[in-house]
Amino acid sequence: MKLLKKTIVYYFIFAALLFGAAVPLFYIALRSVVVSNADEKLRSVKTRIMPRLLDAAAGRENGTMDYSDYSIIYRRIPAASGEDSLYSIAVTGTQPGERVPGRAFSSHFVINQVWYSLEINTSMADKMALIKRIVWVLSGLLFVLLAGLLLINNTLSRKIWRPFYLTLERLGGYRVDQPDLLTLPVAPVKEFNDLNQAIAGLTQRDRQAFNAQKEFAENASHEMQSPLAVFQSKLELLMQTRPLNEEQTQLITDLATASKRMSRLNKILILLTRIENNQFLEKETLSVSQMLDKLLEQYAFQVEREAITVTINRAEDLLIYMNKTLLEILLGNLLSNAIRHNHPGGRILVTVSEHNVEIQNTGREMPLEKDKLFRRFQKESGDASSIGLGLEIVQKICRLNHFEIHYAYHDSLHSFRISFP
Amino acid sequence: MKILIIEDEPELSRSITTYLEAENYLCETADSFNTAMEKTEHYRYDCILLDISLPGGNGLQVLGELKKNSKTDGVIIISAKDSIDDRINGLNLGADDYLPKPFHLPELSARIAAVIRRRKFDGSSTFALNEFIFDTRAKIVTVNRQPVDLTRTEYDLLLYLASNKNKVISKNAIAEHISGEEAEIFNNFDFLYAHVKNLKRKLSAAGAQDYIKAIYGMGYKFELP
Numbered sequence: 001m002k003l004l005k006k007t008i009v010y011y012f013i014f015a016a017l018l019f020g021a022a023v024p025l026f027y028i029a030l031r032s033v034v035v036s037n038a039d040e041k042l043r044s045v046k047t048r049i050m051p052r053l054l055d056a057a058a059g060r061e062n063g064t065m066d067y068s069d070y071s072i073i074y075r076r077i078p079a080a081s082g083e084d085s086l087y088s089i090a091v092t093g094t095q096p097g098e099r100v101p102g103r104a105f106s107s108h109f110v111i112n113q114v115w116y117s118l119e120i121n122t123s124m125a126d127k128m129a130l131i132k133r134i135v136w137v138l139s140g141l142l143f144v145l146l147a148g149l150l151l152i153n154n155t156l157s158r159k160i161w162r163p164f165y166l167t168l169e170r171l172g173g174y175r176v177d178q179p180d181l182l183t184l185p186v187a188p189v190k191e192f193n194d195l196n197q198a199i200a201g202l203t204q205r206d207r208q209a210f211n212a213q214k215e216f217a218e219n220a221s222h223e224m225q226s227p228l229a230v231f232q233s234k235l236e237l238l239m240q241t242r243p244l245n246e247e248q249t250q251l252i253t254d255l256a257t258a259s260k261r262m263s264r265l266n267k268i269l270i271l272l273t274r275i276e277n278n279q280f281l282e283k284e285t286l287s288v289s290q291m292l293d294k295l296l297e298q299y300a301f302q303v304e305r306e307a308i309t310v311t312i313n314r315a316e317d318l319l320i321y322m323n324k325t326l327l328e329i330l331l332g333n334l335l336s337n338a339i340r341h342n343h344p345g346g347r348i349l350v351t352v353s354e355h356n357v358e359i360q361n362t363g364r365e366m367p368l369e370k371d372k373l374f375r376r377f378q379k380e381s382g383d384a385s386s387i388g389l390g391l392e393i394v395q396k397i398c399r400l401n402h403f404e405i406h407y408a409y410h411d412s413l414h415s416f417r418i419s420f421p
Numbered sequence: 422m423k424i425l426i427i428e429d430e431p432e433l434s435r436s437i438t439t440y441l442e443a444e445n446y447l448c449e450t451a452d453s454f455n456t457a458m459e460k461t462e463h464y465r466y467d468c469i470l471l472d473i474s475l476p477g478g479n480g481l482q483v484l485g486e487l488k489k490n491s492k493t494d495g496v497i498i499i500s501a502k503d504s505i506d507d508r509i510n511g512l513n514l515g516a517d518d519y520l521p522k523p524f525h526l527p528e529l530s531a532r533i534a535a536v537i538r539r540r541k542f543d544g545s546s547t548f549a550l551n552e553f554i555f556d557t558r559a560k561i562v563t564v565n566r567q568p569v570d571l572t573r574t575e576y577d578l579l580l581y582l583a584s585n586k587n588k589v590i591s592k593n594a595i596a597e598h599i600s601g602e603e604a605e606i607f608n609n610f611d612f613l614y615a616h617v618k619n620l621k622r623k624l625s626a627a628g629a630q631d632y633i634k635a636i637y638g639m640g641y642k643f644e645l646p
């Protein structure tokens with residue numbers, strides 16, 4: 001749940017509770033005020049009408065009389081019983097037969113030692129209607145107030161939090177291995193500014209560490225070239241010495257193989273740093289189809305040796321604007337992998353379409369592990385010529401040129417698909 | 422033939438000297454920018470091997486100076502930085518060839534021979550060895566004046582072996598020479614054996630002696646008696 005939504009939900013719950021509690025409470029309070037006021041009046045009416053009542057009731061068994069809005073009923077009783085009491089009753093309304101809420105006061109009085117009970121009642125209909133109206137108006141006001149508060153809070157938070165979301169968005173798009181620096185806006189809120197500064201500092205240190213590491217790899221691989229060159233040259237001089245027996249030549253050959261692997265590894269590491277440093281700047285429009293033909297011609301011997309059937313489907317040629325060397329390395333790595341990780345008599349299927357190149361091949365009858373696939377030094381085979389950097393290079397080239405690469409395994413075919421934008 | 426090796430790594434410099442002297446080249450060395458400038462200024466060489474990163478300066482400057490003074494020494498750049506920029510700059514400045522480190526000594530030797538052939542004997546691009554005559558411009562070889570029908574790879578292979586006569590050349594060096602990348606990607610020498618077999622068959626059919634000897638599993642040698 002988004003932060004804004006979360007706060008709004010709490011506000012909403014609070015508002016609903018307040019609304020639900022406040023209105024009934026207010027109603028109850030208002031009603032009790034009105035009722036006690038009415039009761040007060042009922043008591044005072046008794047005092048006020050007593051002289052008239054004494055006249056009217058004297059010698060009579062029972063009777064009624066009206067005074068203003070009050071109806072008075074009296075009845076002779078044998079003796080005084082009970083206290084004075086106030087209670088709610090239903091009284092006849094303005095329409096005949098209509099019953100409306102009312103309030104009554106029951107008491108008694110004495111005329112010449114004759115006890116009379118007395119009930120004074122009055123309609124509360126008007127007052128109740130008034131209370132109802134007041135409560136309604138109040139509810140309306142409260143509702144508008146709360147809605148307004150929520151709305152203001154919502155838009156205000158959105159505005160206040162905007163720098164935060166902007167930072168989040170920029171941070172999401174930031175890559176330490178890309179040349180673009182992270183630029184964060186100046187926020188009008190101190191906390192966000194602090195956050196931005198902290199992030200800027202973090203990414204800066206991150207980049208410094210990354211660059212230092214890159215530089216190290218670069219220098220290390222360059223520095224390695226000289227001893228490698230010395231090693232290889234000495235080995236070749238050793239080959240020329242006489243006499244050499246078979247055991248010695250075998251040892252020299254093994255050394256030469258190891259030396260070759262070292263130089264190849266070194267060369268590829270240098271290539272990787274060069275791709276990372278974006279040192280392949282020259283770009284041109286290239287035909288993917290032609291490049292594939294050229295590479296397949298280069299690999300023809302290996303393809304034939306392994307008796308691999310290569311099928312190329314190209315409905316249309318794909319033209320792409322990029323560095324030629326990189327395209328050659330990209331497709332070359334994928335093709336040579338497809339040959340190397342194949343089995344004798346296997347198949348390779350190359351499909352060129354408008355936006356994709358797909359290279360499928362038979363091989364091991366199980367999918368490769370996707371998350372390990374593009375990592376450095378992940379070798380699938382025990383093949384000594386495999387160094388485990390081929391797909392890393394492929395991925396680097398794709399990233400540099402904003403291509404996408406997907407791996408899939410279906411129908412016993414390993415498939416690498418590059419999507420060009 | 423005089424060669425100047427401008428290289429600051431003394432061991433590499435010594436290896437090159439040893440290998441080339443066995444081929445009857447006269448080698449001198451320079452291990453810094455200043456010595457290189459001095460030597461190139463005062464002496465003539467048939468071929469100069471030039472390292473780019475030198476103590477005291479950039480090898481490309483040495484090259485620039487040579488060209489400015491219209492000296493005709495052949496120049497092969499041997500660089501640790503196999504960068505395209507260096508290659509292009511070097512060749513634009515007038516270097517004859519570019520060889521990234523680490524390289525095979527037979528490869529270097531073959532390139533030196535090619536540079537000297539181009540520079541020294543311009544006009545005549547042939548080079549003879551016993552019954553063989555190579556026309557390096559037309560890329561044709563004759564045995565006893567009869568042309569032999571070789572594929573491009575077989576011709577390259579033969580010329581490479583002949584340029585390093587009486588030297589053992591490792592399989593790696595040959596494979597890289599004739600097929601470049603492919604040899605690096607696929608770790609097998611079957612294609613090499615196939616090419617050598619075809620070459621030997623064609624040469625013996627043309628009446629040449631069998632000079633190409635396999636040295637155990639190590640490599641091949643063009644052996645002159």
